[in-house]
Structures are given as C-alpha cells and as structure tokens.
Amino acid sequence: MNLVLENLSKQFRGTGRAVTAVNGIDLTAAEGEFLVLVGPSGCGKSTVLNLVAGLERPDSGSVRCGGQVFASAEDHVFLPPGDRNVAMVFQSYALYPHMTVFENVAFPLRVSGKKLADIAPAVREAARMLNIESILTRRPAELSGGQRQRVAIARALVRRPSVFLLDEPLSNLDAQLRTSTRGELKRLQGGSRHYHSIRHSRPD
Numbered sequence: 001m002n003l004v005l006e007n008l009s010k011q012f013r014g015t016g017r018a019v020t021a022v023n024g025i026d027l028t029a030a031e032g033e034f035l036v037l038v039g040p041s042g043c044g045k046s047t048v049l050n051l052v053a054g055l056e057r058p059d060s061g062s063v064r065c066g067g068q069v070f071a072s073a074e075d076h077v078f079l080p081p082g083d084r085n086v087a088m089v090f091q092s093y094a095l096y097p098h099m100t101v102f103e104n105v106a107f108p109l110r111v112s113g114k115k116l117a118d119i120a121p122a123v124r125e126a127a128r129m130l131n132i133e134s135i136l137t138r139r140p141a142e143l144s145g146g147q148r149q150r151v152a153i154a155r156a157l158v159r160r161p162s163v164f165l166l167d168e169p170l171s172n173l174d175a176q177l178r179t180s181t182r183g184e185l186k187r188l189q190g191g192s193r194h195y196h197s198i199r200h201s202r203p204d
Contacts, residue, residue: 002029002066003028003052006061007062054086086165087157093151101135130150149169
C-alpha cells in the first residue's frame with residue numbers, strides 16, 4: 001500500500017491574517033520506504049505529519065493509504081486518529097511518568113482492547129527489537145534520554161502500524177546516541193517492510 005498526499009494544504013487562522021503551513025504538497029511514499037522531510041523550522045514538516053496522523057484537518061487535498069481515504073477536504077471525509085493505523089513518535093517522547101516502561105509500551109494495546117495474554121508477548125517483542133528488555137520495570141524518570149527515545153519508538157512499533165511517523169526523534173540525543181539510534185531505525189526499517197516511515201529533521 002502506498003501513502004499518497006495529493007494537493008494537501010493547511011492554514012492556521014488566528015486573530016490576524018491566516019498563515020499557510022502546507023501549500024499544495026503532492027507526495028507518495030511506497031510500501032517499506034523511509035522518507036525524510038528536511039527543512040528549516042516553521043516550514044511545515046510537523047504539520048504534514050499531523051495531517052497524516054489525523055491531528056489536523058486539511059483545508060484542501062487528500063491523504064490516502066492504499067485503498068483507504070484518511071482525509072479529503074473536497075469529499076468531506078476525515079477519519080479520526082483512532083481509526084487510522086498510524087503511529088507517531090514525538091520529539092518530547094510523551095511518556096507517561098507514573099507508568100513503568102512495560103506499561104508505557106503496552107498502553108496503545110490496552111486502550112484498543114487487547115487481552116493481557118496477547119499484550120505481554122507483543123511488548124516483549126518490541127522491547128527485544130529496541131534492546132530495552134532490562135528496563136521494563138523502570139519509570140521514565142529513571143531512564144536516560146536514549147532509553148526514553150527507545151521506549152517511545154517501542155510504544156509506536158507495538159501497534160504494528162501501517163504508517164510510522166517520527167517527529168524529530170533524534171534532536172534531544174547527544175551525537176553518539178544520535179548516530180547509534182539512526183542505525184537502529186535503519187535496522188528496524190529493514191525488518192519491517194510493510195511500514196511507511198516518514199521522519200522529519202532539521203537540515204545539517
């Protein structure tokens with residue numbers, strides 16, 4: 001399944017004039033492709049990801065994944081985030097501080113109604129992929145930045161999403177961790193060809 005954005009636009013309207021964040025973008029990500037959006041701060045990279053995830057409604061254009069229309073301004077179609085098989089990793093990690101690593105990774109499966117007997121093996125498999133099996137009983141405050149980033153990625157992967165979005169996932173890491181995490185993302189991408197992965201980053 002291809003992820004297709006057609007003539008996608010988004011404006012934000014405040015008390016002053018409207019600001020165009022995304023202006024008629026056309027983009028196709030093939031199944032298994034790792035696509036990176038690069039540009040200066042404020043150019044609309046996060047807005048594109050939010051439109052794919054369903055966190056924003058487009059003013060024009062459409063978002064499709066395979067035969068499913070996620071959003072179409074012209075046809076008045078908008079699937080809420082919960083009805084899209086899309087996972088997103090945020091720059092701030094967005095982990096629940098009162099939950100253990102296991103509970104954080106398991107959270108999307110719990111809210112979707114999965115049984116505990118199915119949740120535990122899925123969490124352990126995601127933890128194995130990200131090499132965080134030894135910290136499943138810890139809480140976020142006890143983790144390093146690199147460990148928190150891995151937990152956030154594991155929480156996204158455990159859902160087995162069709163589209164995997166990463167919003168500047170490496171910007172809070174030091175240079176050494178950034179390099180090693182890039183390698184891990186490439187390894188995960190190679191082993192998960194059914195994902196569409198879109199990451200945005202600042203230009204070097």
